[in-house]
Amino acid sequence: MSSPRDGGTDWEMVIGLEVHVELHTRTKMFSSAPNNFGDEPNTNITPTCLGLPGSLPVLNERAVELAITMGLALNSEIAPSVFHRKNYFYPDMPKDFQISQYDQPICVGGWLELPQGKRIGIERAHLEEDTGKSTHVGGGGGRIHGSDYSLVDYNRAGVPLLEIVSRPHMNSPDEARAYAEELRAILLATGVSDARMEEGSMRVDANVSVRPAGTDELRTRCEIKNLNSFRSLGRAIAYEAQRHIDLYEHGEEPTQETRHWAEDEGRTHTLRSKEEANDYRYFPEPDLVLLNPSREWVEDLRARLPELPAQRRAALREATGGEAADVAAIVARGLDRLVRGAVAAGADPGRALTHAGHNLSMDGAADLDPAAFAALIGMEKAGDLTATQAKTVLAEMVDTGESPEDIAARLGFEAMDTSALEEMVERAVAANDAAWQKFCAGEDKVQGVFVGFVMKETRGQADGKAVSAILRARREASR
Amino acid sequence: MTAITPEEVEHVAVLARLRLSPEEVAHFTGHLGAILEHAADVEALDLADVPPTSHPVHLENVMRPDRVGPTLDRDEVLAEAPAAQENRFRVPPILGVEP
Structure with missing residues (x-):
């Protein structure tokens, strides 16, 4: 002042x-x-x-x-x-x-x-x-x-x-x-x-x-x-x-x-x-x-004192290496035990923190089974689910208590194999030749045209990062 | 030398919401002074070896379990109050009234 x-x-x-x-x-x-x-x-x-x-x-x-x-x-x-x-x-x-x-x-x-x-x-x-x-x-x-x-x-x-x-x-x-x-x-x-x-x-x-x-x-x-x-x-x-x-x-x-x-x-x-x-x-x-x-x-x-908020913040930082502010917000929302449980079950700490920080604001999220949460993160990390799909599955898990595997199958979130994606990218390129020329000339921002094409074809199921990787590889190969 | 002044007696009387006549102030100044002089007698003793006590009864930790017991009948209680309204005790305005 x-x-x-x-x-x-x-x-x-x-x-x-x-x-x-x-x-x-x-x-x-x-x-x-x-x-x-x-x-x-x-x-x-x-x-x-x-x-x-x-x-x-x-x-x-x-x-x-x-x-x-x-x-x-x-x-x-x-x-x-x-x-x-x-x-x-x-x-x-x-x-x-x-x-x-x-x-x-x-x-x-x-x-x-x-x-x-x-x-x-x-x-x-x-x-x-x-x-x-x-x-x-x-x-x-x-x-x-x-x-x-x-x-x-x-x-x-x-x-x-x-x-x-x-x-x-x-x-x-x-x-x-x-x-x-x-x-x-x-x-x-x-x-x-x-x-x-x-x-x-x-x-x-x-x-x-x-x-x-x-x-x-x-x-x-x-x-x-x-x-x-x-x-x-x-x-x-x-x-x-x-x-x-x-x-x-x-x-x-x-x-x-x-x-x-x-x-x-x-x-x-x-x-x-x-x-x-x-x-x-x-x-x-x-x-x-x-x-x-x-x-x-x-x-x-x-001896009967529960774990206190400061101890929970310290434990979550220890388990995940997260930033103080993110960790404090997750503890304040009571999601720290879920994250720590998932990390203990082998989940990637960064993804666990991200989901807890952004995708678990609904009621009942704290009651999620840490092992199931870890399984979901595993599926996402393996590329079986895109980030968007993982978010959808997570919401369903909180809502229904079903396993992430069952929900992914029910929603048709099958991992798209690379050859199917490559075939779709070929069609995207064929349909947008002018854009492809620009992309090859180094205009990276036009790749949205192709990603958009593939997403439309797959009703949003495709992994945008995978599509991007295929496009770049194709450009390298054509040089 | 007196242990307490008439002004102090009047002040304490105001705090205790007591209205004292000048004769009563003089009377209680003597009374309270005698009590304070007695306390001064005790204070004069050498009590260095006597542990302080907070209560004349040597008991500690007298407690009851946190269990609900009977309560009073509201209508019966409010019937005894000088004034009641909407199941509450009705009292004069709180601030702005001198003691």
Whole structure:
């Protein structure tokens, strides 16, 4: 980023993300009410969810397991942790405090590797409970400001959350998006969360500041909320960073505050602050005891970690020698196991990558039998199928589950023997004498006339490369 | 020297949504001050050899299995609420109201 006005300062963005994810449990964090998105309002509630007098929280073991699993996937240390009460008044939180973790979170430190190789530090990840859902009615058209009243559904109150806080290691909207997308891929791979941004089970807030490029200072940051898609995340960061640059270049300073992204306007707005951070009056939750996961438990969960996206990318590169971007795209689409399986079964790695990258975008492609995929690639490499035919057969394989041999036979994709092709080329030349003269004079582009002739004769079955080879050989021989 | 000022008591009262009369502020300034002085007594002890504890009860890892249990009857619950609408709790506007 360069400054438009003072002609001197180059600015660098400094971005950290706070990501809240709802954990994929059957029940809530501290009560046995169901954790289900989209149910009828206020049906998944217990006295604990409503903060009724006498109700007590009891920690959900599965939520802890999922938090540890995510911590291990992010290379965090799993530490003894303590629950605190974070006190504030808001109708979507009926106890008037949120149970969270404060100075002793369950996951400490760690890092995540982006597909392009950069490591983003993880500060911490801590367990807490979600709030209820408010709908603002009247006045401001569904917004908080100016509404006449609000309606509250407590189905979400107490749903287990893991808040994952990155270090301010990202320097562009693209990196922030890549981080959020990688985090989501890890959440899905581990089954920790269904991570649906549109349903709010993954919510991203961005801390944005700028600094003169080449320095390592940390200037005043603003926290941006209401980012409902990866696209909003990128746009909001770009907008906010430019706002800071404009302020600095007018001799002003941004104020540290929380801002709201308005997608339709493409800008951020200041939000009236609820209360200062140090007024939450955190204190240890007396109704919950120390959470101190045993080494055995942690190691058992580590042993059950699936292969993670970064490991899958490394393995696919190792198996195929593919480019980082191609490999990342194939892993993101879940086709890496198919490609690795096919290569292990002897398939040509380059062709396997090409098919996975271009010809397998349909549903069900990942379930293809790697051995059958390898067989298809073998047929293509042997010249029994043209590239176009191979693509058609592949689509049929995904659709019907038949073997590539059977499909090729059914579609009449018989390998055309060379003599049949040569005979057809002779007829093409005889029918296009003027073009042949030009071709012999070195005008290579006219060979399309002959290839087109042969393709028409064979209804597209012929191998264009083979036709081209025959034409060139014939030209050599006629010289 | 007092451990807490009347202004701090008033601030905490605002955060806790408590409306205190001047007499009550004076009363709680004394009360809270006495509690803080007691904490200061403990702080004055040499506890270098005592491991920190986060809870007076020496238990850890109290958890329940992730199994669904009974839930409350919605109509019964909403009948107890000051106001309800569309099966939700109806509450006054959230922002713009001073404590």
